[in-house]
Amino acid sequence: MNPTKTLVLALFTITLSSAAQTPTLTGKWIVTSDYFGTPSLARLTLEQQGAKLTGNFNGDKLEGTVTGNEITFTSKDEDGGSDTLHGIWKNGAISGDIVEIDSSNPTHPDHFTFTAILAAPLEHPTPQRHDFTPTVFRRQFSPLYPPVLTVNPGDTIHTTTVDAGGTDEHGIRRVAGGNPQTGPFYIRGAQPGDTLVVHLLHLKLNRDYAISDDNLDERVLGSHLAILAKDNHNNVRWHLDLTNNLASPEKPGDHMKSFTIPIRPMLGCIATATNPGNAPPGTGDSGGYGGNMDFNDVGEGATIYLPISNPGALLYLGDAHALQGDGELNGNALETSMDVEFTVDVIPGKRINGRRIETADNIITMGLSGSLDDAIKEATSQMADWLHQDYNLTPSETAQFLGVSAEYHISEVADRNAGIVLKIAKSKLSKLTNNK
Amino acid sequence: MNPTKTLVLALFTITLSSAAQTPTLTGKWIVTSDYFGTPSLARLTLEQQGAKLTGNFNGDKLEGTVTGNEITFTSKDEDGGSDTLHGIWKNGAISGDIVEIDSSNPTHPDHFTFTAILAAPLEHPTPQRHDFTPTVFRRQFSPLYPPVLTVNPGDTIHTTTVDAGGTDEHGIRRVAGGNPQTGPFYIRGAQPGDTLVVHLLHLKLNRDYAISDDNLDERVLGSHLAILAKDNHNNVRWHLDLTNNLASPEKPGDHMKSFTIPIRPMLGCIATATNPGNAPPGTGDSGGYGGNMDFNDVGEGATIYLPISNPGALLYLGDAHALQGDGELNGNALETSMDVEFTVDVIPGKRINGRRIETADNIITMGLSGSLDDAIKEATSQMADWLHQDYNLTPSETAQFLGVSAEYHISEVADRNAGIVLKIAKSKLSKLTNNK
């Protein structure tokens, strides 16, 4: 079975016992349930008019009643699931049981417990700058690790990352390799279903060497290049000239004796923690949550938009590269530690179906899939969504506009997901008439 | 960075303090280390001659000395890493520190702790049959869950699995969906680097319905079949006629009113737990460890060979299908609970580079990759390895033999990995001359 198909059908009955305190139910809630041992998060919106409750649970409309602090409501999904709730409001939280009927097995309702709390409001106090020195590094984009720092939307964070192998700016190993991350950072007021905005202000090298390799990835090797697969598997150290911003191999071959190349710092990984009901991805993986994207435009000045699956967003970042050609062909780019400074913000209620990137000149979607042939479909589909969502283009206009404006680059071939990015120049977007 | 490239270079110095008890070091050991917060397992073989130690650590030769119960040895890898150890033998275990020099950063050795214990011997006592009723079900192929049952090689286990959605033989949901597994089972004496052998004796349906869907997977849909992607996303219940072993849709369309099809029970998932240093895969994923293979020859009478990454092997199984066409085109097959009976065994010291399958008539390799075009390469490469390893075929003979004997089927398209299997008939293998 493909487990992504699993549908969660929710049937709610919250019974509130009578209480001196009067519940204030209207508002946005976060529901945490224990679904047979698996934690589950859902958005709940309640509208209270006297004893009557309306609203939305996890995307489905609900109706119910309030008697004292005893609450009951039902939501139905389009496949025919239905619900009853018996719960109690107390001190601002609701606790109780869910009875859920799955349309494919209607005679055996599920019973499980839940707790709902009001979602933290999204506020923008005076922005602050935080200097954060990491002491632990994480190897999964997991929602289960405790936040290392809590900040407000609009704040700036200055921190450091270790290299992909776990070594810091002093050359000291701090953690096992595999792209260990700094974080997670908790952003107050961020809720599942919002979008996280990360703007990279500065990426600054903080040591004078990087680690790489001299083989080429399997995805670009046909049998013609087999010699590269068999003979080359050596670590290659590059010297980073921090004054002139140039990289060069420490022990060059005869034809690279004078070789230097300008550095172009970037972050290989940036991610929000994934849904707590699923196995957390390792830090070599990527997906809708971002992750190990290894795209060389994720550098100074770039803005990254990420979907949020947990309260606080839980932002991770790491795997800095002094420089990476397209594709990260050696498996490693020029891997190094880095000083990173960035601001965070939240777009409430905006759902995006994957990571988006914006640079000074372009808006960019990324397809991440098991083959380039599938990745280009995803990159194109996401850009069509973006053009429809934010620029109101019709399908015919989308096709005409992409036909003359599309720029496709290959971002990554060295990981389980291959990446293709679709860039659209802002100079071309500016010629569109953005009305409904 | 692609984290699979991370090399672990080990430098050992175990200093044993003098002790009344004389250490017996010759033998096979399992070394567990705490690598900067990440657990790591390695095989260690020691040969003691007086004060001299030789052997092998994690694939590299070692040399060292014993003084009383104080142990020191060094292993070097081919990239130029080197080692020193300072450890103490006590009550059959060795504890101490590892100093590891990574050739890419030789001026900053790593220091971390370890414990080594003698590997449990692999024995075959009189085979037993175990009736095991599961009470918990796992959603990751993780080495961190405690074993539910410990058995000996040669033993038989009879147990049950819930369906892919977490529902048991009584129609009761027991766990969240996503292929929850029965297990892990601990097999005494199994060590990392061995091969686990699972022989499926019986797969028996234990309820009269299965759940499926009526859409087709994205991998087989071009834009020509887009109507199937848009219009069909309905759950479909199938009736299972346990007397006649036939399946039929409970609410058939006009052209399927009389449709019945013979059931062919199979297990979608069978796996060993993965390396403790990596993020554990969810039970929808697959890899060298097996996992969610969704291959319809994994049925009664089949034997599955799996590489072992943890002491005890830690076997999981689940996701039973009453029937599945090639590819599991609906995302779900006919998902149901099942009675499962199987024997386990271990081939010590045999490393295989992926799962292998054997049926009454065929030996079978499986490529699991992000595209069919990559999966066929893996399936073929693994069969070439098998033919070389067990049948001594030369490259030229391999090509000639495969050219006339290969049968490729598509096992799975509905998961993150697509699967292609390469079958070779035993009747054709029997014509080969198997000498060195």
Place this chain on the structure above:
Amino acid sequence: MNPTKTLVLALFTITLSSAAQTPTLTGKWIVTSDYFGTPSLARLTLEQQGAKLTGNFNGDKLEGTVTGNEITFTSKDEDGGSDTLHGIWKNGAISGDIVEIDSSNPTHPDHFTFTAILAAPLEHPTPQRHDFTPTVFRRQFSPLYPPVLTVNPGDTIHTTTVDAGGTDEHGIRRVAGGNPQTGPFYIRGAQPGDTLVVHLLHLKLNRDYAISDDNLDERVLGSHLAILAKDNHNNVRWHLDLTNNLASPEKPGDHMKSFTIPIRPMLGCIATATNPGNAPPGTGDSGGYGGNMDFNDVGEGATIYLPISNPGALLYLGDAHALQGDGELNGNALETSMDVEFTVDVIPGKRINGRRIETADNIITMGLSGSLDDAIKEATSQMADWLHQDYNLTPSETAQFLGVSAEYHISEVADRNAGIVLKIAKSKLSKLTNNK
């Protein structure tokens, strides 16, 4: 530009001058035009009622008039093209000029000449058996080569094919290699838009050796199998034991000294000639017309359905294999000459969107594309069409039926197109209720 998008928009005005002979226009016509140097074929159906003409030209409705033997009519396509005709009927044929307006360039109509003749009727006289000895062999599936034999629907042809390298049953080279074909055979009454039916009665070896190779195709080689790509490129001769129907290498390696394998004769190529307006494909290529399909079920007893693009269908066949594993992994199968006996028939007016195959047990569609990942989409889409066209399945039923019934095999990896076949057992089809 992708030239397959070129639309032919036809605007007709046929003016018939007055004549003593009265034209009989009602019927099916074949229109041959000279479109700026490129020959073009189109179907024309005319319905004459007094001076009024209605009907269909190349898929578009037409209206017109007849005055004596002077004919005028106009057809319009859905993109807004329109037409005028000025032509003369004489001795059963119509000749004149076409004025065609392309909607994308409406101010510049095209002018070109045409000739229309009544389509030959499709008749089934008493079936005959033809013994045909080929003297020329063709290396393109071209409509320009003269037919070697004209037969009626229902007739049987017995002939021979040379091997893929151009060598005949006496070991004599007759033509350059590259799958030279016997044919084309002209089937009376077959018209563009009909379907050709070829039933293979007998495939009989007529010499005692076959030629093959000992390398593996690039599509199954990852860098892990690179040694097979570099070291093996030797011709391998196989002995064919015609008495016992066994094949064995003439100079076997040590592990294949006793190796024999049953032969299973098949045709690598079977095709109809392609559209005369396009470059004819070489005999190594494949497409909707069939061609070099290299599928090992195209053997004795199989029926092949092919779309027809030219009057007479112009059937080619060749590239016989004594035996081929799935994929034709060595680039060559066991290539040999062959005695072939087959019957031909025509299904008038039935358009199929690609080759179809039927065996004793299965109906089979084939995807042929530049990658396996695209080929599976085509195979599935064609089977969905077949199930809809001939079995009336709805999209939901199609998905449910395929989900439990699909069998995918890989037919071919060694050519420009990779092939995947989708087989459906007739025993499963027989359980469907085939009503509208």
Place this chain on the structure above:
Amino acid sequence: MNPTKTLVLALFTITLSSAAQTPTLTGKWIVTSDYFGTPSLARLTLEQQGAKLTGNFNGDKLEGTVTGNEITFTSKDEDGGSDTLHGIWKNGAISGDIVEIDSSNPTHPDHFTFTAILAAPLEHPTPQRHDFTPTVFRRQFSPLYPPVLTVNPGDTIHTTTVDAGGTDEHGIRRVAGGNPQTGPFYIRGAQPGDTLVVHLLHLKLNRDYAISDDNLDERVLGSHLAILAKDNHNNVRWHLDLTNNLASPEKPGDHMKSFTIPIRPMLGCIATATNPGNAPPGTGDSGGYGGNMDFNDVGEGATIYLPISNPGALLYLGDAHALQGDGELNGNALETSMDVEFTVDVIPGKRINGRRIETADNIITMGLSGSLDDAIKEATSQMADWLHQDYNLTPSETAQFLGVSAEYHISEVADRNAGIVLKIAKSKLSKLTNNK
């Protein structure tokens, strides 16, 4: 069978009858043979010392003798084929018979006739500029069409191309659509095995409109974008503002009312004629010979390197685009007619294994294959060849250099071959040390 594997093994015996005229044999020859009805070209180098002949035929060493004007020589290939020749030199040409033994069928030698003439010398007289007005347009990259103009290496040609649909600068259709070509041009002294160099001096629009479409190609459509596949198949005319070099849709949708985009003229097709022994490709296809590459860097200032398969090279060009986004997503770019001016030159004896492109800033290789996943392998392999051939990089240096320097773009998705280009900046190449 995969016909590209066919080996031609040549066995020569040329008997020269005594003659008054003394043959001058030393030199480079072009051998044309009639191989059982298929024309074949081969290079022959002869070295005459008295009665003794040495040299090279089709890549294999030869030895032979001369007696008067009677010539005999033999060449052997590495698979064990061998030869005898019996031919006569007369008036500068040699005519006779070839007896060829194929190692896979040694008991049946082939006999066929040949003619050899001295290869035309490659000379560079004072460059000339040719104004050429085409009257015919070709729809195959065929060696069989007569040259339309013969020029010397170093010459400049100014000519025009019709658009992909066959319409010229006056809006008049001149030929059926499908990328009809201007040419072939014959370059004196160019021989099979040389490289053709085409430098594009000027690409100038010569009419004020272009034709395109509003759908997206299947390769970028997943089922999510199915709406674009179903609903959009309209021709779209673009206005070309020749004064300001801007394009805009003639009938824009609401959101493209003010849309303009700078034109960037390019040639979709540029090709040498293919090997006369194979079916000529249609002008929608592409391969080692170039062809329908549809790459938007093939514009003014670009230099294209193409392998030569025929005497005179036989250069074709056409399919001009006013503008094309990456991928040619609409199937058509902005298709228009064009004024083209270019120079030609020849690099004698340099064999390249595919087309190469050079712009002001980059050297570029192109992978053209049935999938993006295969195209990237070809692009990378060809660049590795280039870096080895012209810059002497070792495999390890190649990997390190590509790792930091590679830029991959997607050139084309709308044709049978998908294209990926690998660009290397000349500024990075200039840092290499190019010594042996």
